[in-house]
Amino acid sequence: MPPRSVLICDDEPELAEEIAEFFIALGWSARIVNSGPEALRLLESGFSPTFLMTDLRMPGMTGEELIARVRRLPAHLRPRYVVVVTGHIWETMTPAEFDADRLFTKPIDPDALVAELDRMTGALPAGPYRGEAS
Secondary structure (H helix, E strand, O other), rough: OOOOOOEEOOOOOHHHHHHHHEEEEEHOOOEEEEOOOHHHHHOOOOOOOOEEEEEEEEOOHHHHHHHHHOOOOOOOOOEEEEEEEEEEOOOOOOOOHHHHOOOEEOOOOHHHHHHHHHHHHHHOOOOOOOOOOO
């Protein structure tokens, strides 16, 4: 299986660093940017992660604007999946409202996040993860 990678776009550097460290400890490749324009520049330069994980509310360019711009990139420059991680949603919101593949709320449960991302890439079968009961 090819290595899994994530581009984390969040204007909270400490949170982004914690998330990146968690992924790196599990053998993932992780890059951090703190704004939508930074994320676009990195993607346009040829960095093609498995996942783009973005916050919604960021100065300069919102996560929704970033996702819209990313979806318009040529296929070879786009991440395979787009994941929204935010503290600014209502329970009735869905990933489709943001043109995202998944939607997670802050604070993040890192084990649940990785379990879902693993399932998305087919790294794990659907069902219990890390000893959780079904």
